[in-house]
Amino acid sequence: MAAVLDAHLAVEAAGFVASDFYDGAILYDFAGGRLRLCGLDEGRAWRGTAAQLAVLTRATAAAPEERWPTVREFVTAWQRAG
Numbered sequence: 412m413a414a415v416l417d418a419h420l421a422v423e424a425a426g427f428v429a430s431d432f433y434d435g436a437i438l439y440d441f442a443g444g445r446l447r448l449c450g451l452d453e454g455r456a457w458r459g460t461a462a463q464l465a466v467l468t469r470a471t472a473a474a475p476e477e478r479w480p481t482v483r484e485f486v487t488a489w490q491r492a493g
Contacts, residue, residue, distance in 0.1 A: 414446045462492035 415437070422429045438447040457464060466488045472478050479485035 414448065418448050460492060463489070466492045 419429050419432075436448055436450050438449055439445070440447070459467075466485070469477065469488075470479055470485055479488065
């Protein structure tokens with residue numbers, strides 16, 4: 412577990428955010444007692460505006476009824492936020 416946490420700290424220290432982390436990214440060498448992480452994706456920390464983040468937050472809401480009702484409304488909101 413320490414290796415997983417250390418990797419996330421290193422990603423954060425480099426100005427990135429860890430994403431797409433799942434059990435398939437962990438390889439454990441039982442004979443050698445070593446843990447390896449592979450296939451990790453990372454993205455830069457958010458560089459947009461607060462208004463853009465609000466548009467994306469609504470677009471990715473867990474409840475469908477809270478999302479933009481149409482693509483046109485989403486695009487319009489994105490362009491206005493830009």
